[in-house]
Amino acid sequence: MTKKRGSIEPPTRATTDSLRKSEGNWVGSARIGNREPETLSVDSMRIDQIPCDGDMPVIPGSVTSLARTVQPGGSTLVSFTVPMSAIGSGVCGVQTHFFGSVASGPLANSSAYFEAPRMGSTTPVDATQQALLDYLVENQLVANPDRISGREIAELYRQRRIRYSIAQQAFYQSAPGPTGPECDPQDLSDIPGVGYSCLPTSEFTTDSASYIANAYKGDAVLIHACGLSRTCSRSSVRPKSIRTAV
Numbered sequence: 001m002t003k004k005r006g007s008i009e010p011p012t013r014a015t016t017d018s019l020r021k022s023e024g025n026w027v028g029s030a031r032i033g034n035r036e037p038e039t040l041s042v043d044s045m046r047i048d049q050i051p052c053d054g055d056m057p058v059i060p061g062s063v064t065s066l067a068r069t070v071q072p073g074g075s076t077l078v079s080f081t082v083p084m085s086a087i088g089s090g091v092c093g094v095q096t097h098f099f100g101s102v103a104s105g106p107l108a109n110s111s112a113y114f115e116a117p118r119m120g121s122t123t124p125v126d127a128t129q130q131a132l133l134d135y136l137v138e139n140q141l142v143a144n145p146d147r148i149s150g151r152e153i154a155e156l157y158r159q160r161r162i163r164y165s166i167a168q169q170a171f172y173q174s175a176p177g178p179t180g181p182e183c184d185p186q187d188l189s190d191i192p193g194v195g196y197s198c199l200p201t202s203e204f205t206t207d208s209a210s211y212i213a214n215a216y217k218g219d220a221v222l223i224h225a226c227g228l229s230r231t232c233s234r235s236s237v238r239p240k241s242i243r244t245a246v
Contacts, residue, residue, distance in 0.1 A: 013030065030078055047096050095111055098111070131173060
């Protein structure tokens, strides 16, 4: 659609979710691709600051020169640096815009978003929280050791790879309790036992006798003729559940 209107939008993605700290600066990088049959020239860029308050206007940056060429089907990595003092405490992200053109004339523009580490007041991390973060990084349980989200921690708890203390209202890193054999959460007669709960894992299982054309592991399958029949639900792909100490 953009090409029909006289411009192209090269595929552009941030290599990391957030800016990284380096020698008093915030640094980031984005990879720009070229789907066109001719060379793409990227000649300038601009970094805008996105306030945390959605009612506040975007803070536009100045346009800086950039001399990069991208061959057809190729890509190039563009890195940039922002002084820490240039990003205020009320900024939650930066949007990088890249501008250029191709030889036949159409202009090119693309963007990539980065989260900005908050520079305002912070909440101190206590010993329990720090021990948990260290445990997650040392055991490679998180995708990015420089940015650990609450969603990742919640998912690790759901998988029982970390624990939660009701008394302290905090997650902690001690090894999970013992687990038992596989169980069926839909079978009310299949009681896990005292101190155990039938919980789903990150794995999936299928009955070897079942076959569903064009279905992939993890797909949700709805069969009209089955209604709420338990037989049909057992024939589909479902999460594997095991008895887990709670």
